[in-house]
Amino acid sequence: MACPHLESISLSPPTPAQSVYREDCTQCFDSIDDPEGLDVCLQCFNGACVGERTHSQLHYVTRNHPLVLNIRRTPKRVVKDEPPTKMTKLAIAAETDADRYDITTAVKCHECVKELDKSHAKLAPIVDGILKANTFSRQEEVKAWEQEMATCEHILMLQQETSRKIESGDLGHCSKCDLKENLWLCLVCGNLGCGRAQFGGVGGNSHGLAHATESHHGVAVKLGSITPEGSADVYCYQCDEERLDNDLSPHLAHWGIILADQVKTEKSLTEMQIEQNLRWEFSMTTEDGKELRPLFGPSLTGLKNLGNSCYLASILQCLFDLPAFRGRYNIPEADL
Numbered sequence: 446m447a448c449p450h451l452e453s454i455s456l457s458p459p460t461p462a463q464s465v466y467r468e469d470c471t472q473c474f475d476s477i478d479d480p481e482g483l484d485v486c487l488q489c490f491n492g493a494c495v496g497e498r499t500h501s502q503l504h505y506v507t508r509n510h511p512l513v514l515n516i517r518r519t520p521k522r523v524v525k526d527e528p529p530t531k532m533t534k535l536a537i538a539a540e541t542d543a544d545r546y547d548i549t550t551a552v553k554c555h556e557c558v559k560e561l562d563k564s565h566a567k568l569a570p571i572v573d574g575i576l577k578a579n580t581f582s583r584q585e586e587v588k589a590w591e592q593e594m595a596t597c598e599h600i601l602m603l604q605q606e607t608s609r610k611i612e613s614g615d616l617g618h619c620s621k622c623d624l625k626e627n628l629w630l631c632l633v634c635g636n637l638g639c640g641r642a643q644f645g646g647v648g649g650n651s652h653g654l655a656h657a658t659e660s661h662h663g664v665a666v667k668l669g670s671i672t673p674e675g676s677a678d679v680y681c682y683q684c685d686e687e688r689l690d691n692d693l694s695p696h697l698a699h700w701g702i703i704l705a706d707q708v709k710t711e712k713s714l715t716e717m718q719i720e721q722n723l724r725w726e727f728s729m730t731t732e733d734g735k736e737l738r739p740l741f742g743p744s745l746t747g748l749k750n751l752g753n754s755c756y757l758a759s760i761l762q763c764l765f766d767l768p769a770f771r772g773r774y775n776i777p778e779a780d781l
Contacts, residue, residue, distance in 0.1 A: 456488065458570050462674055463578075469582070477517060479517075482495060491504055511554050511555040511556040512552065515551045518546045521544070551563065600664055627669070630697075669710040670713045670714075
């Protein structure tokens with residue numbers, strides 16, 4: 446028997462502006478790493494534990510939201526080759542969550558006390574949206590890292606060519622190659638060019654930059670980053686800086702693109718920068734293939750990198766490597 450709540454409740458994927466709590470319980474410290482995992486409400490995207498404190502059940506009772514997505518994350522068992530593959534130079538590799546964890550998901554109804562088919566036409570886009578959405582903590586990191594964007598004279602004095610509606614088919618790939626992501630729309634003439642290759646495997650042949658260089662058209666917007674709320678990656682090639690376009694809506698409408706109809710499909714430049722800083726890990730081996738052994742202990746262990754603290758950590762490690770500095774400031778037995 447089908448779940449009646451699935452048919453009666455209105456569901457929609459999370460928007461970029463909504464907070465999705467899919468890593469930690471909002472009421473305690475339980476997380477998706479616990480044996481029972483975490484339940485994410487399909488209506489409000491609250492995250493609640495399933496363990497002893499049963500905050501998921503409490504959320505259902507108080508909010509009358511019966512449908513949840515249970516997410517469990519377990520570390521993958523990594524078996525390294527012995528001996529390691531011979532290397533001829535230092536190898537640097539970026540590790541992702543997919544490399545480190547196995548993710549298990551299931552859709553449940555609290556009221557029916559049954560598991561639902563997550564491939565159901567109504568559930569599949571919700572599940573996919575939750576798993577791909579920025580978590581609440583990541584949204585807060587983005588806010589903390591975001592630069593204070595400003596506009597520039599090239600945007601303020603932007604002169605767009607004759608208005609025309611760009612057909613949706615022409616917005617599907619770069620005008621110079623077949624790339625279908627990381628696409629930048631020239632706000633001056635409507636040309637669509639791919640961006641530069643980005644960390645994390647985002648492809649790019651720099652055709653957008655080539656167009657700007659050849660045509661001297663300075664301002665472009667990344668299509669996949671546009672949200673209905675009006676935020677987007679806007680880049681001024683003449684300033685060589687990311688900029689703010691306060692008139693983005695009319696500038697897009699000039700080419701037949703309605704801002705309110707746009708859906709964010711790609712990570713912004715800020716989000717990719719944060720991901721690079723938080724996930725970048727170095728796998729280092731010597732020329733004979735032996736893995737370098739991490740060292741720990743006094744005078745060896747540095748500060749944990751918080752994303753943008755590497756400069757401070759490097760300076761402190763250099764200072765503490767100086768005997769005179771250690772002799773003056775490193776006095777463990779002193780009563781401070």
